[in-house]
Amino acid sequence: MSTTAPRGDPFKPAARVAGQRQDVWTIVNEAAAASPVQPIVNMGQGFFGYNPPKFALDAAKAALDRVDCNQYSPTKGRPRLKQAIADAHEASFGRKLDPETEVTITTGANEGMLSAFMGFIEPGDEVIIFEPFFDQYISNIEMPGGKIRYVPLHPPKDGAVRTSSAAEWQIDFEELEKTINSKTKMIVLNSPHNPVGKVFSRAELERIGELAIKYNLIILSDEVYDRLYYVPFTRVATLSPELYERTLTVGSAGKAFYATGWRVGFLIGPPHLIKYVAAAHTRICYSSVSPLQEAAAVAFEQADKVGFWDASRAEMKAKIERFCAVFDELGLPYSDPEGGYFVLVNMAAVKMPEDYKFPPHVANRPRDFKLCWFLIHEVGVAAIPPTEFYTDANTHIAEDYLRFAVCKNDDVLETAKERLRGLKKYIRN
Numbered sequence: 269m270s271t272t273a274p275r276g277d278p279f280k281p282a283a284r285v286a287g288q289r290q291d292v293w294t295i296v297n298e299a300a301a302a303s304p305v306q307p308i309v310n311m312g313q314g315f316f317g318y319n320p321p322k323f324a325l326d327a328a329k330a331a332l333d334r335v336d337c338n339q340y341s342p343t344k345g346r347p348r349l350k351q352a353i354a355d356a357h358e359a360s361f362g363r364k365l366d367p368e369t370e371v372t373i374t375t376g377a378n379e380g381m382l383s384a385f386m387g388f389i390e391p392g393d394e395v396i397i398f399e400p401f402f403d404q405y406i407s408n409i410e411m412p413g414g415k416i417r418y419v420p421l422h423p424p425k426d427g428a429v430r431t432s433s434a435a436e437w438q439i440d441f442e443e444l445e446k447t448i449n450s451k452t453k454m455i456v457l458n459s460p461h462n463p464v465g466k467v468f469s470r471a472e473l474e475r476i477g478e479l480a481i482k483y484n485l486i487i488l489s490d491e492v493y494d495r496l497y498y499v500p501f502t503r504v505a506t507l508s509p510e511l512y513e514r515t516l517t518v519g520s521a522g523k524a525f526y527a528t529g530w531r532v533g534f535l536i537g538p539p540h541l542i543k544y545v546a547a548a549h550t551r552i553c554y555s556s557v558s559p560l561q562e563a564a565a566v567a568f569e570q571a572d573k574v575g576f577w578d579a580s581r582a583e584m585k586a587k588i589e590r591f592c593a594v595f596d597e598l599g600l601p602y603s604d605p606e607g608g609y610f611v612l613v614n615m616a617a618v619k620m621p622e623d624y625k626f627p628p629h630v631a632n633r634p635r636d637f638k639l640c641w642f643l644i645h646e647v648g649v650a651a652i653p654p655t656e657f658y659t660d661a662n663t664h665i666a667e668d669y670l671r672f673a674v675c676k677n678d679d680v681l682e683t684a685k686e687r688l689r690g691l692k693k694y695i696r697n
């Protein structure tokens with residue numbers, strides 16, 4: 269007979285997945301299902317409402333007919349894709365990239381970033397991220413035991429009364445430098461930014477770069493929206509050879525080619541960093557989906573030749589303008605994006621009835637969660653409450669905003685606009 273004491277509940281989940289409060293996607297979906305307006309127009313999550321370009325779709329279909337494309341790919345990615353990515357990034361990096369040592373393929377940018385944190389973060393190491401943040405950073409940093417330090421981006425003080433540029437969300441550099449200590453190992457940047465739509469200026473990146481060099485930090489630069497910029501876009505890795513040596517740049521074929529479900533991402537950086545991202549990726553999922561890597565390779569080879577990047581940028585900019593016209597009409601100020609496809613709209617002027625009934629899990633969240641619920645129920649349009657991308661201490665910064673994703677067909681944008689006009693009776697400017 270064993271003398272070992274019983275272990276307790278074997279089904280108790282690990283802390284890293286247990287005890288999370290109801291996430292924003294569940295709340296939005298639940299609100300959508302319960303709304304009297306059906307079907308709702310979903311402008312919440314950043315998935316595309318239309319298909320990838322034909323050259324990418326044709327490549328995906330053709331890949332499925334090839335024996336080698338249905339089997340494991342090399343763990344670091346298919347050679348053709350790594351070459352295509354190296355070639356497609358040569359101009360914006362201002363140098364030739366070695367596809368064997370400076371590019372590695374991952375299962376979406378998300379798993380790529382998890383691999384970067386798994387590859388470099390030991391328990392107790394600190395990672396700095398800006399608020400608002402892409403929510404996956406949090407668990408990706410915490411899984412290897414990293415501790416997160418948050419630095420907020422500050423919106424313009426008069427953001428409730430004036431439409432402003434996303435550029436006006438500013439870093440307080442003193443605050444940033446004070447956050448760095450001897451345990452800080454990495455800083456995460458995101459440009460173009462989700463959800464703010466900010467493209468970090470060259471001057472801002474230079475200052476961040478100086479700090480990274482001064483304190484010997486790795487920079488993880490999440491540039492998944494790098495093809496969607498409406499002002500000049502700079503990659504931090506290109507500012508100097510010293511910065512290239514300490515920067516991992518993250519990309520996503522899913523974002524680039526409207527194929528977020530393909531889960532093809534990649535990291536570009538110096539061999540001494542890429543090597544360990546690839547090592548972690550091999551442990552996490554061995555290799556990434558073969559036929560869609562092949563399709564992404566063809567897509568990167570074709571995109572420039574057929575003018576896809578310019579067309580894609582012009583098309584998204586037009587969607588932003590088309591959609592935001594309704595907020596100009598309603599007198600609701602927004603943060604005009606410099607890149608990406610998210611728009612933050614300031615809804616301070618929307619007065620919800622005082623006795624409005626919210627379910628308890630919404631009632632105890634910041635005002636943007638209530639606005640989100642209210643919009644879904646009253647006009648049938650779903651948006652995302654951005655305080656989900658803040659720590660509790662800083663939710664006051666964004667609780668009057670809602671995030672709309674405009675990567676939808678124009679008729680969907682028009683339906684959303686028509687419905688949003690229904691907010692007029694609640695607006696007191």
Ligand SMILES: Cc1ncc(COP(=O)(O)O)c(C=O)c1O
Nearest residue numbers: 376377378402462492520522533
């Ligand atoms: C800032 C940011 N980084 C990364 C990702 C994830 O990209 P992928 O779909 O390639 O994993 C997203 C997706 O929404 C994002 O907004």
